Amino acid sequence: MTQINLQVPEAFQDLLRPARYKVYYGGRGSAKSWSFATILVALAAAKPLRILCAREIQLSIADSVKRLLDDRIEAMGLEGTFFESKQTEIVGRNGSLFRFAGLRDNATKIKSFEGVDIVWLEEANRISRASLDILVPTIRKADSEIWISFNPDEPEDPVYADFVAPEEQRPNAIVKMVNYDDNPFFPETLKEEMEWDRSHDNAKYLHVWKGKTKQRPDSLIMRNWRVEEFDTPDDVYFLFGADWGFSVDPTCLVRLWVDEDARRIYIDYEAWKVRCEIEDIPELFEEVPGSKDWLITADSQRPDTISYMNGKDFQVWPAKKGAGSIQDGIEFVNSYETIIHPRCVHTIDEFGSYRHKTNPQTGDVTPLILDKNNHTVDAVRYALESTRGAQAGVW
DSSP: OOOOOOOOOGGGGGGGSOOSEEEEEOOTTSOHHHHHHHHHHHHHHHSOOEEEEEESOOSSGGGSSHHHHHHHHHHTTOBTTTEEEOSSOEEETTSOEEEEEEOTTOHHHHGGGTTOSEEEETTGGGOOHHHHHHHHHHOOSTTOEEEEEEOOOOTTSHHIIIIISOSSOOTTEEEEEOOGGGOTTOOHHHHHHHHHHHHHOHHHIIIIISOOOOOOGGGBSOOSEEEOOOOOOSSOOOEEEEEOOOTTSEEEEEEEEEETTTTEEEEEEEEEEETOOGGGHHHHHTTSTTTTTSEEEEOTTOHHHHHHHHTTTOEEEEOOOOTTHHHHHHHHHHTSEEEEOTTOHHHHHHHTTOBEEEOTTTOOEEEEEOSSSOHHHHHHHHHTHHHHHHHHTOO
């Protein structure tokens, strides 16, 4: 039997686990299509599989992923010896078969695919609700799987709304965001493009490279900030802010300082971890230089955590939360220009994603704040409480 050296980024190893849905989404340069094609070729070489590669619109075979699969077959040494590439399909010597199809306005053809083992929906952000509603119940063979790869576009796109947006993940689904920083083979040419966008157009950077959905500019809450490398002076007064995680929410710590003359806030370090147990928080916070030397202002909703951290030689003080404190804190931050160091990747993500709710019927932006993508933002607000209080004459 042909030996295959399967080299794909670690983030895609879960594609080898059984699951009804395998959903990988994210930005450009993450190797989603390359990894899907590589693993599907390996699986089809290992045992007979019927694989359907589908997208919303396929006017010709040139619109499909067939060329990518052919390239991977050749690179893996399986061209001719194991797979035969025909004009509209790929056939394996063991009976494996790759077929390709467009889904839009093709209900009859879709219903003929019930015997397939795996469906790969490429560019799945373009898959319509009508196509999904016909395809999903059609793929009903025992242990059949639906693989979905896409770069997010609009939050209302069906695959995003069904698999990414819900707070409760389906138990039979593997759902992963993958981006360029998950790809050890990320090419230098793309890295230069990414770095340019991160420095000059953060909204584009977050959408194209970090897999965020498009955001209406008027719905974004953090308005006056940018990403830039800088050196930290030796004589600044550091401010630390912490937000405690719960369930899928992260525990995070940020370090910043304020240049009052320039009206700038500089954020130079962060620590961030999802499902961080209380006993692991000290080690997490020690990732930020000076975290044991300076006062940390933290979310007051977890007094037990504050007490625990003080017992571990940190100096943690509860934030003074109250009516209007969120809006007041946001407006205070927006009254400065915030400079975020590129290493603070989660702070960058959240500053670019924190937004107001929109009316689902009209699309109008409301005054209501969406309680998502705000953990580092909250930590920044807490860190600045003493500065705000001093300016108001109450500290």
